[in-house]
Amino acid sequence: MLLLFALLASVAWLLLAFNIIAVVLAFSVGAALVVLQFVDRRGLLCPHCHESPISVLQRGTAENADFCVHCHYWLKNPRGEKPV
Numbered sequence: 001m002l003l004l005f006a007l008l009a010s011v012a013w014l015l016l017a018f019n020i021i022a023v024v025l026a027f028s029v030g031a032a033l034v035v036l037q038f039v040d041r042r043g044l045l046c047p048h049c050h051e052s053p054i055s056v057l058q059r060g061t062a063e064n065a066d067f068c069v070h071c072h073y074w075l076k077n078p079r080g081e082k083p084v
C-alpha cells in the first residue's frame with residue numbers, strides 16, 4: 001500500500017515536473033518571440049525622425065506601417081508602389 005502511494009506520488013511529481021518544464025518552455029518561446037519582434041521593429045527606422053515607425057503597443061512589423069506614428073511621415077506611396 002505504501003509502495004502504491006509512493007508510486008502515485010512519484011507519477012504525480014513527474015507530471016508536475018513536466019508541467020513546469022512545459023510552462024517554462026512556453027514562456028521562453030513567448031519571450032523569444034517578443035524579443036524577435038522588438039529586434040524586427042528596430043530593423044526599419046523612419047527616414048524622417050530615425051525612430052521605429054510603429055508604437056510599442058501596435059501589432060505588426062515596421063514594414064507594414066503606412067506612416068510614422070512619431071512625425072506622421074508617409075512611408076508608403078498612397079497611390080501604390082508604382083515608380084513615378
Ligand SMILES: [Zn+2]
Pocket residue numbers: 046047048049050051053068069070071072073
Ligand atoms: Zn518619423
